[in-house]
Every structure is written in structure tokens, then in C-alpha cells.
Amino acid sequence: MPTLVNYSGNDALFRGATYANLMDSSILSLSSCMDVYYPPLKRSRISAAAPFVFIEEEFVQKKQQPSIEVLPDECLFEIFRRLSGSQEKSLCASVSKRWLMLLSSIRTEEIVEAVSEKVSQEEEAESDGCLTRCLKGKKATDNRLAAIAVGNAGCGGLGKLLIRGNDNVCGVSDVGLTSIARGCPDLRVLSVWNVSSIGDEGLIEIAKGCHKLETLDLSQCPLISDRALFAIAKNCQNLTSMTIESCTRIGNDGLQAIARGCTKLHSVTIKDCPLVGDQGISCLVSSSSNTLTRVKLQNVNITEVSLAILGHYGRNVTELVLTGLQSVSERGFWVMGNAKGLHKLTSLAITSCRGVTDVAIEAVGTGCPNLKSLSLHKCSFVSDNGLVAFTKNSACIKSLRLEECNRISQYGVLAAISNCGSKLKALSLVKCMGIKDVVSEAHLLTPCQSLQSLSIRDCPGFGSISLAVVGWLCPQLKNIDLSGLCEVTDTGFLSVVENCEAGLVKVNLSGCINVTDASVTSLARLHGATLQMLNLSDCNRVTDDSLGSIAVNCGMLKELDVSKCAITDFAVASLSCAKKLELQILSLAGCSHISDESLPYLADMGETLIGLNLQQCKSLSSSMIDLLVERLWRCDILA
DSSP states (O other): OHHHHTOOSTTOSSTTOOHHHHTOHHHHTSOTTOOOOOOOSSOOOOOTTSOOOOBTTBOOOOSOOOOGGGSOHHHHHHHHTTOOSHHHHHHHHTTOHHHHHHHHTOOGGGSOHHHHTTSOHHHHHHOSSOEEEEEEGGGOOHHHHHHHHHHSTTTTOEEEEEEEOOSSOOOOOHHHHHHHHHHOTTOOEEEEESOTTOOHHHHHHHHHHOTTOOEEEEESOTTOBHHHHHHHHHHOTTOOEEEEESOTBOOHHHHHHHHHHOTTOOEEEEESOTTOOHHHHHHHHHOSSOOOOEEEEESOOOOHHHHHHHHHHOTTOOEEEEEOOTTOOHHHHHHHHHTOOOTTOOEEEEESOTTOOHHHHHHHHHHOTTOOEEEEESOTTOOHHHHHHHHHHOSSOOEEEEESOTTOOHHHHHHHHHHTTTTOOEEEEESOTTOOOOOOOGGGSOOOSSOOEEEEESOTTOOHHHHHHHHHHOTTOOEEEOTTOTTOOHHHHHHHHHHOOSOOOEEEOTTOTTOOHHHHHHHHHHHTTTOOEEEOTTOTTOOHHHHHHHHHHOTTOOEEEOTTOSOOHHHHHHHHHOSSOOOSEEEOTTOTTOOGGGHHHHHHGGGTOSEEEOTTOTTSOHHHHHHHHHHOTTSEEEO
16 A cells, blocks of 8 residues: 555656645535546557647546545545645545544554654644533534544644533444544543443543543443553553542452552542442552542442541542541541541541541541641531530631531530631531520630631521620621521621621621611621622511611622612612712612612613622513613623
8 A cells, every 4th residue: 555655657646746736725625526537557659640639629528537535445544644734634524524534533643754744833832732622412422523633633732622411412432532532642631421322442542642631530431441441541641630420330440550550640539439449449549659639539338448548648638528438437537537647638528427426526636737627518426525626626727617417506616616716717507407596605715816707507596696606706707698597686696797896898698587777787887898798688677778878888899689678769779879889799689669760770880780680570661671781781680
């Protein structure tokens, strides 16, 4: 075949024309049925006495010549791999699916060297993997991947590819990934979600062709097994981040290969992989390089062994997420903390792990001296004793989040705040049903001068008594979220407003149905100079008086939500007339007393508004809303 392709002589094809002329874009733009003239391989004997015969000054074509489409794939392949630039390749790829797939099958090393040297230095410099492509649903097909592989080579090179499939359409297979592997050597990020038609072969080709791969994200790919990870470990030494989720054929052997081959690995996420156990996780954590800084394990079949090794060898781990580890007992978490290898751990999140008890959480507080953030979700065996012990032993804790921890009571929360008097900055309580609004001995507690953000959401037992203590205990609050606390009244909230020394910046009282104008007017009067965001959604006892006070005092306010409040057109007029107020986002959704009379005032606020919610305002006419949309063309209006 090389002899045939490289043949040249007196009878070369298209005598006098170069190959570049042959593949000129004007020629390639012709339809596939266009005839091409092939001169004979041997010279015909021509008598000097016999002149050429011309009919109407043109040659007579007596026999139709064959189309280029009759050439076998081998010949077209040899032609295509001699194309000099990305534009010529793209033009050829647009001729037919056959040409597209042939072009996408050419590896970088298969391009003829004499031609590839013609590529300008500028194009080579641009091919550095700066492009991102995302294919979703029906758009995720092999043809599109082949087109990406051919077309992006001269536009900066493909650096990030995301494929998002679905259960109904499986348009991507190993063929598509093979095209990317052969045409996109600069690929650094590959993310494949919910694609059941991709198997090991496609990922093996990626490993062979994309040696710069740094991030691999595989989710719900049931055909991919350990064989693919073997290839990644062998060829992609630059891999730094790997996520394996719901891949039922990937197990310990693949993870062990990654641990041995990918020595730069920093982040690992393993989720819902039933074949993964202690051997795979332990090998990843205890590898000689030990560069892991982020580890996330969810619903994997590991035991105390893995956590013990993690606690001993995870000396570089800074972020750890453990979810649904049903086979790990209290001893596993206790050993992880007491192994004292997690000295650099700053963030720990644990969800639905039965082994997390008071003893375990106390050990974590002692063994992780640099822990700054702790999140416990559905840890039903952690009580006040464990929380108090943790806050006493933890030297650097700054953020504490407790969600659905129903053994935590008011005492545990207030004691934890008191113990972290000079370090805790953010506290979040969500759906903790064990908290009851009882009188506590607040005088025994030490005020927390560091707490700036407090979020207590959907805790029905948390009422005004508890909030009053918090107001006295936390004088430096800036952000407070009390959404869904039906038991909070003006008495409890006013304690926070009046004792806060720093100046509140963000306040969320959504769903606090017992808060009235007394709280809002005091908030506006005392903190109007600092308040930037206020949410009063579903506070149906808030009226025009509150908005009048806001208009006068809150010159820094940018976001205001008064959805389903008892306000009228007069409140909107007050906001519009405020000279210093420059609202950017305003929500009036569900305010049934807002009518067309408010629209001129809303139009006057249009210079600063970028978001306006008028949904379910039944007294507003559609014609007036259309007029407002036309006038406030810069504002995103929901109606």
C-alpha cells in the first residue's frame, strides 16, 4: 500500500497539480457523486500526423468515470491522514458519515510526518486542551463525539468532555469514546454519567490516547469493570481526581491498580459500588505516595479496618466525607480518631453511620487537632454528652452543623456554643426534634464572642425562650436564619436584635408566623445601616408599617422578600419613594392586595431592580404586567 500511495512519475494523478490542490476545499465541497478524471497509466501512441480531435472546442467524455466513493476505506484512510490542517479535515468530515468515522479513527501518530510538519506553529500552540464540550440526552451520540474529535483539533483542542446520558437513549458507545481518544490527546477531564452502553474498550482507548487525563468521573456505567481502571493506571500517571459511582463491576482490583499507578491522586470518591471493600480502600489510602487530600466514601462495604488505616495513613487528608457505612461499628470511628494520623483534617462530614456515638465523636475531637468544620446528619446515637465533649476537646472548630440528630437537646446546643467561645463562627441546626423550649441556667454559660452565623431551621421545639438565651449568648451575630420556627415570637427575636452588637447583615424569618411589625421595625431601626438581605416570606402578620420602616432606615438593603405578607400598594409606594434604597431583588409573590396601582411605583424602581417576583398576585392584571415587562427590560420578572 505505501508503494501505491507514494508512487509518482510521469503519469502521476492530476499531472501538474499538488496533493493540496487535490484536496482543496472547493473540490471537497462537491457532492459525492461528482465524476473525477483518471488518466491512463500508460501513454498512448500518438502519430505526429494525427492531430487531436476537438468537438465544439471541448473533449467528448464518452464514458462515465468512477466516483471517489468507490475507493476502499484503506485508500481513503491513506488520503485523509495526509491532510494538512483542521479546516480541510472538517470539510471532508462533512461529506458523509463514512468519511467522518474514517477521519475520527486516525490516531495522532498515524498522521504522515511530511504533512503534519506543515501545520503552523500558531495552531500547535493553541492545541492545549482549552475547550469544553457537554453532550446531554439525545445529543449524546457517537456521531457527535466523532465530529468533536475531528473539528476541535485546530480550535484549541478538547480539554473537558462531559457526557450525560439517560435511560431511554443510548447513543454513545465505545466507538464514540475511541474517536475522542484518537483525536483529542489533550483531554484532561472526562465525565460520563448514566451511559449503559459504554464498556471497557472505550475507556481503554481513552487511556491509550489521552495521557494528560487528570480527572475521571464515572457514574452509573454498569459495563465498565476493573479492566478499564487497569489501563487508566498504566497510561494516565497525571490522574489527580477520580469519582466512581454506581459502577457495579468495579471492585478492589481496579482500585489497587490505581493506587499503584496513579501516584499523583489527590481526590477519591467511591459511591454505591458493592464490589469495593477494605482491600481496595485500604490500598488507596496506604499507598506509598499517599497524596490523597480529599476522600469521600458512600455506601461501600468496608469495616473498621479501612477507617483504622485511614486514621493512621491519611496524614495529608484535609476533607473527609463518610456516608452510609453500615458495617463500621463504634470501634472503627474510635480507632480512626485515636490513630492520630489525621493531623491535617479540616473538614469532616458524617451521614447515616451507626458507629458514630458519643465515644466516637469525642475521639475525633481529640485526634483531629486542626478540624475546623464538622457536619453530622442522621447520627441518631450522638447525644448532648458527645457534643459537649467534642467541643471541649476540639481546639479549632469554626463550623458546626447538626441535622436530624434527635438526641441533641437545648442543653447540648447552648453548652456547645459556650465551650467554643472564641473559635466557633457558624452553627446550623436542621430538623433536630429533640430540642425543647425549656428554661435553662443561662448564667452558667460563657458568651460566645466569635459566632457570626446562626441557622436554626425546621426545629419545632426551638422557641422564644431558647432564642432569647441565644441572643444573650451570641452578641456578634451577623447572619441569622430562623426559617420554619413557628414558635418564635417577637419576644425571642427582639432579644437577638437588641443584644446584637456587630450589626445584622442577613436575616431570614421565612415561616415565622408569630413575628409581627414590632420585630421588623426594631430590626430596621437598630440594624438598617448594615442590613443587606431580609426574608419575611409567609410572615402574614407583617404589614405596611414594616415596609415603611424599612424604606426609611435600610439604605443598604439589596434583597427583600415579603411574599404572602399583609402588605398593600402603600408599602410598594413607600419603597419606591425611599431615596437611599437601591433594591436589586424584590419578591411580592402571593400578596393578594397588590394591584395595578403599584405598577408605576415598581417602574420607578427599575433603575436598580434585576429581579422581581409577582407570581400569584391575583389583583394584578396581565395587561399591566406586560407593560411593566416592556418598561423594565433589564429586570428578570416572574409573573
